[in-house]
Amino acid sequence: MSLRNKVSIKEFSFYYGSVPALKRINLEIRANEIFAIFGPARSGKTTLLKSLNRLTDLVYGARHTGTILLDEKDIYDPKLSLTQLRRRVGIVFDLPIALPMSIYENVAYGPRLNGITRKKQLDETVGKALRSGALWEEVKDRLHTSALRLSGGQQQRLCIARILALEPEVLLLDEPCSGLDPISTASIEETLTRLKKDYTIVLVPHNIQQASRVADRAGFFLNGELIEEGTAYQIFTGPKEKQTEDYVTGRFG
Amino acid sequence: MTVEFKEKFIEKILLLIAFSSISILALIAFFIFGEGLPLIWKIGPKTFLLGGRWVPGQGEFGILPMIIGSFWVTFGALLLGLPLGLACAIFLCEWTPPWAGMILRSAIQVLAGIPSVIYGFWGLVVLVPLVRNYLGGPGLSILSGSLILSIMILPTIISISEDSLKALPPSYKAGALALGATHWETIWRVLVPAARSGIVASIILGMGRALGETMAMIMILGNAVKMPSSFLDSARTLTTNIGIEMGYATGDHRQALFATGVILFLIIMFLNTLAIVLSRRRVG
Amino acid sequence: MRINRKRYLTQNVAKILIWMAALSTMGVMALIILQVLSEGIPVFSPRFFLDSPRSMGREGGIFSTIIGTIALTVVAIVVATPLGVGTAIFLGEYTREGRISRVIRFGIGCLAGVPSIIFGLFGFVFFVIYLNMGWSILSGGLALAAMILPTIICTAEEALKAIPYSFREVSYSLGGTKWETVTRAILPNAIPGIFTGIILGVCRSIEETAVVILTAGSSLIIPTSLFAPVRTMSVHFYILAREGISMEMAYGTGAALILLVLFVNIVANWRLNRYIRKRA
Ligand SMILES: Nc1ncnc2c1ncn2[C@@H]1O[C@H](COP(=O)(O)OP(=O)(O)OP(=O)(O)O)[C@@H](O)[C@H]1O
Ligand SMILES: [Mg+2]
Numbered sequence: 001m002s003l004r005n006k007v008s009i010k011e012f013s014f015y016y017g018s019v020p021a022l023k024r025i026n027l028e029i030r031a032n033e034i035f036a037i038f039g040p041a042r043s044g045k046t047t048l049l050k051s052l053n054r055l056t057d058l059v060y061g062a063r064h065t066g067t068i069l070l071d072e073k074d075i076y077d078p079k080l081s082l083t084q085l086r087r088r089v090g091i092v093f094d095l096p097i098a099l100p101m102s103i104y105e106n107v108a109y110g111p112r113l114n115g116i117t118r119k120k121q122l123d124e125t126v127g128k129a130l131r132s133g134a135l136w137e138e139v140k141d142r143l144h145t146s147a148l149r150l151s152g153g154q155q156q157r158l159c160i161a162r163i164l165a166l167e168p169e170v171l172l173l174d175e176p177c178s179g180l181d182p183i184s185t186a187s188i189e190e191t192l193t194r195l196k197k198d199y200t201i202v203l204v205p206h207n208i209q210q211a212s213r214v215a216d217r218a219g220f221f222l223n224g225e226l227i228e229e230g231t232a233y234q235i236f237t238g239p240k241e242k243q244t245e246d247y248v249t250g251r252f253g
Numbered sequence: 254m255t256v257e258f259k260e261k262f263i264e265k266i267l268l269l270i271a272f273s274s275i276s277i278l279a280l281i282a283f284f285i286f287g288e289g290l291p292l293i294w295k296i297g298p299k300t301f302l303l304g305g306r307w308v309p310g311q312g313e314f315g316i317l318p319m320i321i322g323s324f325w326v327t328f329g330a331l332l333l334g335l336p337l338g339l340a341c342a343i344f345l346c347e348w349t350p351p352w353a354g355m356i357l358r359s360a361i362q363v364l365a366g367i368p369s370v371i372y373g374f375w376g377l378v379v380l381v382p383l384v385r386n387y388l389g390g391p392g393l394s395i396l397s398g399s400l401i402l403s404i405m406i407l408p409t410i411i412s413i414s415e416d417s418l419k420a421l422p423p424s425y426k427a428g429a430l431a432l433g434a435t436h437w438e439t440i441w442r443v444l445v446p447a448a449r450s451g452i453v454a455s456i457i458l459g460m461g462r463a464l465g466e467t468m469a470m471i472m473i474l475g476n477a478v479k480m481p482s483s484f485l486d487s488a489r490t491l492t493t494n495i496g497i498e499m500g501y502a503t504g505d506h507r508q509a510l511f512a513t514g515v516i517l518f519l520i521i522m523f524l525n526t527l528a529i530v531l532s533r534r535r536v537g
Numbered sequence: 538m539r540i541n542r543k544r545y546l547t548q549n550v551a552k553i554l555i556w557m558a559a560l561s562t563m564g565v566m567a568l569i570i571l572q573v574l575s576e577g578i579p580v581f582s583p584r585f586f587l588d589s590p591r592s593m594g595r596e597g598g599i600f601s602t603i604i605g606t607i608a609l610t611v612v613a614i615v616v617a618t619p620l621g622v623g624t625a626i627f628l629g630e631y632t633r634e635g636r637i638s639r640v641i642r643f644g645i646g647c648l649a650g651v652p653s654i655i656f657g658l659f660g661f662v663f664f665v666i667y668l669n670m671g672w673s674i675l676s677g678g679l680a681l682a683a684m685i686l687p688t689i690i691c692t693a694e695e696a697l698k699a700i701p702y703s704f705r706e707v708s709y710s711l712g713g714t715k716w717e718t719v720t721r722a723i724l725p726n727a728i729p730g731i732f733t734g735i736i737l738g739v740c741r742s743i744e745e746t747a748v749v750i751l752t753a754g755s756s757l758i759i760p761t762s763l764f765a766p767v768r769t770m771s772v773h774f775y776i777l778a779r780e781g782i783s784m785e786m787a788y789g790t791g792a793a794l795i796l797l798v799l800f801v802n803i804v805a806n807w808r809l810n811r812y813i814r815k816r817a
Contacts, residue, residue, distance in 0.1 A: 055710055060633055083256065087712040097703045100726055109721070110711035166712065256714060263716045267631055270623035274690065275644030277683045281651065281659040288662055340558030348552065353559070360563040366798045367569060368744030370775045371791055375569050377778065404565055437548035458650070465652025467747045472779055492654045496747055499661070514658045518651070525650040529643060 006031040006170060006200040007052065011066035014047055014224075016059060021047040023224045024066065029170075034192065034201040036211040036232065039221035040247065045204045046094070048221070049172045052202065053089035054082060070170070087114065090163035094175040094204075096155035098147035103130075103139050106147045106158055110166040125165050133161030134191045153184025160191065170200045177206040189214050208248060212236045220244045285518055289511035301512060307478045309498070309506040316513055318480050322395070322488035325481055326470065327463040329399025330406055334463075335456060337403065338410030339445075345411070346418045347440055365408035373469030376401040381473060390485035393475030398488070401469055406459040413458060417451020418444060450531050457528040461521055467492040491517045570795060577792025580785055586793075590757050594773060595783045599790055601759045605674075605767030606797075608760060609753060610742040612678025613685060617738060620682070621689030622731055628690075629697035630719055649687035656684045657751035665752055672766040677753025684748060685738035692737065696730020697723060736805040740798050746771040770794050 007029040014022040022044045029035045037045050050056045052068060054075060068075050075085055087110070099106055107126045116122055126143070130136040135157040139150070147158055156176055163171065173192070177185040185206070192201060192214055205211035211218055212232055219229035220239070228241045239245045293301050296314060304315015341361070345354050376397055385392025425447055429439040445452070475487025476497055489497075495510045495517075502510055588598035624641070632638045660680025670676045700723050708722035724731075746769075754766030755776060768776075770790055777787040 053710065055706060058706065058709065081256070083712040083714055086710055091710045093703070093706070095703070097701075097707050099704060099707060099722060109708070109713075113711060113713050113717055113721075162711065260714050260716055264631055267623055267627040270620055271627040271641050274620055274624040274686060275641050275648070277686065278644050278648045278651075280663065281648075281655065281683075284659055284662045284667070285655065288658075337558050337562065340555045341562055344555050344559040348555070349559075357559050357563060360566040362802075363570065363799070364562070364566050366740055366744075366802060368746070368771055368774075368794055368798065370744070370746050370771050370778070371569070371573060371795060374774070374778045374787065374791060375572060379568075379572065407562060435544050435548045437551045438544065441551070461650045461652075465650075465654065467652070467654040468775055472775075492652060492747075495654050495658065499658070499751060511658060511662075514655055518655055521650055521652060521655075522647060525647045528650070529646045 004031045005029070006071065007202075008069040008072075009048075009066075010069065012051065012064065012068055013066055014044075014051055014056065014062070014064045016047075016062050021224050022051070022064075025226050027219060027226060027229060029200060029202060030217075031200050032196060032198075033216040034196055034203055034214055036203050036205050036215035036218040037221060038205055038208065038211050038218060038247075039227075043221040044224040045221055046174055047224075049091060049174050049202065049204065052170070052172055053086045053091055055086075055091065057082070083113075087166045088168050089170040089172065090166055090168035091172040092156070092159045092163055092174065092176050094178050096152060096159050098150065098155045098158055100146065100148055102144045103147045103150070103158060104143040107162050107165050110162060114166065129161040129165035130158075132164050132191075132195065133157045134187055135161055151184075153180045153187070156180060156184070157188060157191070160188070164195075168199070170202065171195065173201065173203045175204050175206055177210065185210070208236065220247065222247075282518065285511055285514050288508055289513075289515035292505060292508035292512045293515065295505075302516070305480060307494075309502070309509065312505060314505075314509040314512070316491065316494070316516065318478055319489050319491045319494045319513065320516070322474070322481055323464055323490040323492070325395050325484070325488065326398045326402060326474070326490055327460055329395060329484065330402035330463045331456065331460060332403075333399065334403035334406045334410055334459060338407050338455070338459070339414055339452065341407070341411045342414035342418060343440060343445075345415050347444075348436070361408050361411055364404065369405065369466060369469045370472075372401050372405055373472035376469065376473040384485070388485055390483075391475055391487050393473060393487050394485045395474065395481055395488050396484040398470055398474045399484070401473055402463045402466060405466060405469065406462050409462050410455045410459045413455035414448070414452045417448040417455070420451070421447050454528045454531045457524050457531070461524045461528070464490075464517070464520065464524075465492060467496040471496050491520075573788065573791045573795060577788040577790075577795075580789030580792070585789055589759060590773070590786075593782050594757070594777050594786055599770060599773060599786075599793065601757055602768050602770045602773040602790070604759055605753070606743055606769040606771075608674045608767060609677045609681060609749065609769055610739055612674060612763070613681035613742045614735060614738060616679060616682035617686050617689050618735060621686050621734070622693050624686075624690050625693035625697055625731075626719055626724075629694055630715065630723070645687050645690055648683075649691070651684075653684060653745055654747045654751075656680050657748040659683070660748060660752035671764060672752065672754030672756075673764045674753060674760055674767055675763045677749050677767070680748050680752040681742045681745060684745065685741050688737050688741065689731075689734040692734025693727070693731045696727035696734075699730065700726050732805065732808075736801060739801055743769075743798055743801070744771055744794070745769075746775050750775070770797070 005028045009025050009027040012022060012025045013020055025048065037048060039045060047056065056062055070089065099109065104126055107129050108122050111122060111125045116125060127136065130139065135154060138154060147155065150158060177188055195201065203215065215232040217230065218232045218235045220227045220235065222243055228235065228239060228244045235244065236248055239248055301314060301316060303317050305317050306313045306315050307318065341357060344357060380397045380400055381392040384394060384397050421444060425443055426439055429443040470490055471493045474489060474493060476489050476493060477487040478489050481488045491513050494513050499510055585598040587600055589601040590599060591597035628638055628641060657680065660676055664670050664676035664679050665672055704722045705718055708718040749769050750772050755768040755772050756766040757768055760767045771794060774787055774790040774794060777783055777790060
């Protein structure tokens with residue numbers, strides 16, 4: 001883990017219509033760490049993740065104040081290329097969404113958009129991504145069958161591989177294990193820890209146990225506010241704030 | 254930079270396509286009115302709309318008989334088509350064993366697919382002789398036309414009514430049944446009234462379809478230009494007036510046919526707007 | 538107790554009436570189809586389909602009218618599909634609900650209700666006379682295209698709406714632009730729905746008579762160019778029946794017409810199911 005800041009969130013507020021979903025967030029995420037964002041439902045975790053690669057732009061009527069820097073550059077700079085940003089900051093959603101095409105085509109989707117069309121190069125990229133996503137062994141013989149026939153856990157790893165094929169710098173994972181069985185979950189967690197050395201990872205964990213297993217640092221969100229951040233060990237064993245403690249010890253709500 | 258430019262360019266192209274799609278409506282209005290309005294001004298809107306004589310050879314163009322004819326035929330078609338269509342829609346939503354619903358649904362699909370000339374032909378060879386032999390008159394009559402039209406508008410009425418019945422929240426039905434209403438009372442007193450704006454929209458669209466039908470009506474109505482006085486009389490509608498004479502009309506006569514089109518167009522636009530407003534209210 | 542009896546009696550009467558309505562609808566459908574097919578199919582023979590009509594259609598077959606039908610339908614579909622799908626994409630993907638989309642949607646709703654004879658009149662003044670294309674395949678095909686456009690737009694829009702929002706999100710998150718998202722993640726999945734609209738358009742073009750008679754003429758000669766006049770099967774059937782030229786030939790043509798429309802529908806359903814199965 002280096003101490004270089006990869007992502008800096010500065011005084012960032014976000015509104016769907018008039019209700020704020022995020023309130024004046026200040027947060028630094030360091031290169032090559034796994035940062036866990038946790039908190040109860042509707043606390044703004046997904047909104048923060050989607051703000052980091054501006055997927056929130058798709059929502060009509062949404063607006064924000066403050067800013068977010070990626071490698072010290074403002075991602076809301078109008079001159080910045082949105083497609084480039086999204087290639088550098090990849091996201092995996094809480095439900096595995098495989099596009100209705102073959103496994104190969106799913107993984108090749110991003111690289112193709114990126115202009116890679118040569119079959120050989122594409123094959124290599126797809127193979128490499130599937131290997132880092134720990135899916136290669138299971139699907140190498142049926143790359144050209146429909147991705148919808150994979151199990152839920154396999155589909156989620158496919159979604160991870162699909163992002164990895166773009167070789168992003170930051171990986172955003174929004175509850176990637178919700179709805180998965182323990183074995184799939186373990187396999188995904190293992191993948192994440194391995195990926196850490198090459199990527200900066202922001203993870204919304206499935207539960208506190210998962211956060212404490214894989215995260216280096218963590219931040220607790222409640223009603224759109226960042227209540228507390230710190231090393232995972234500190235947050236999960238000795239939180240400073242009462243609200244965090246209540247949540248971590250399960251006394252919440 | 255080039256990517257952004259390409260995206261903007263595509264967006265503009267799509268906007269252009271969308272606008273050319275609706276500009277067709279404007280073009281239609283422009284050309285039909287352009288051909289028809291001068292004649293209406295020339296002979297006066299009142300003479301045109303309320304005149305009872307249509308003698309193109311002598312320059313007499315009064316379309317009142319056709320307006321009345323259109324009205325009668327459409328009214329007759331709804332008189333039979335509405336109860337039949339509503340009953341079928343209820344049949345499809347309630348009470349039905351699935352297999353029967355499936356058969357009716359495919360029957361309606363086939364009905365919707367039968368070309369209108371076939372309807373006209375069938376009316377001519379089957380219905381017209383029946384009417385002539387059992388009820389008298391020429392057989393080529395408003396009654397025969399209405400009967401055929403009522404079948405032709407069934408698919409429209411059924412599908413839209415069915416949609417609006419299906420869109421009702423299940424709680425309506427559950428609530429009424431829980432209050433001790435019989436199934437029929439639930440349907441008739443709760444579900445049908447709740448779906449009424451959709452049903453009215455289906456009636457209006459059915460009306461539009463009936464008013465607009467041309468070929469089948471040419472074959473069945475007998476096409477006499479006179480004020481109809483009974484359902485067994487032969488008649489001419491706005492559409493058939495155009496369809497019959499367009500083939501050989503020239504000069505003022507042709508313009509008069511376009512003027513008939515103008516009136517038809519206005520009536521249909523009015524009905525369409527009504528239907529669109531009604532169905533929007535249903536959604537909102 | 539008595540009141541209850543009466544209520545259930547009403548219910549049973551209503552039930553019987555509704556069954557009668559459903560049965561008579563099916564019955565009428567069967568009557569029409571069976572009558573035309575039973576009189577028409579005996580007329581079928583290879584020569585009926587492969588010979589062109591002779592002496593106004595009293596003799597010979599219907600070959601040139603089949604060609605006419607195909608030619609007009611192809612022109613109509615080729616013109617209406619890109620326009621219709623483009624409009625649907627614009628409405629569904631490129632614009633928020635607002636003034637522009639409301640105006641477009643209203644216009645399309647109105648266009649959908651315009652009676653075919655009006656499309657015929659319009660095609661006649663605009664294509665045949667104003668643009669000087671004469672009675673021709675092109676005039677007829679363009680007028681038909683205008684007529685089927687609303688159908689294609691509406692079905693395509695429904696198809697686009699049925700694509701989950703998440704597909705768009707995935708495509709954007711992988712660095713796709715709007716157009717890339719539309720062409721790669723959305724359209725391929727909307728093809729079955731769009732195809733349904735096209736098939737509806739094909740059926741309407743095949744059966745339309747009023748528009749065709751006013752814009753494509755009724756020539757029995759096999760066309761050699763887009764500017765040649767043609768007669769379609771529907772028009773041929775109409776002329777045979779109305780002018781009493783030959784009942785036998787009319788029945789044959791009518792039966793062929795019905796079978797063609799049914800055939801197009803069945804094949805379309807079958808192809809669609811295959812397409813859906815292949816992708817799932
Ligand atoms: N597209 C949207 N339009 C309007 N409001 C939204 C939208 N998405 C989220 N919100 C609102 O923003 C707030 C934060 O939602 P968000 O999805 O970011 O929470 P979350 O912490 O990810 O919750 P969960 O644990 O349920 O996933 C919620 O109140 C939610 O209702
Ligand atoms: Mg969430």
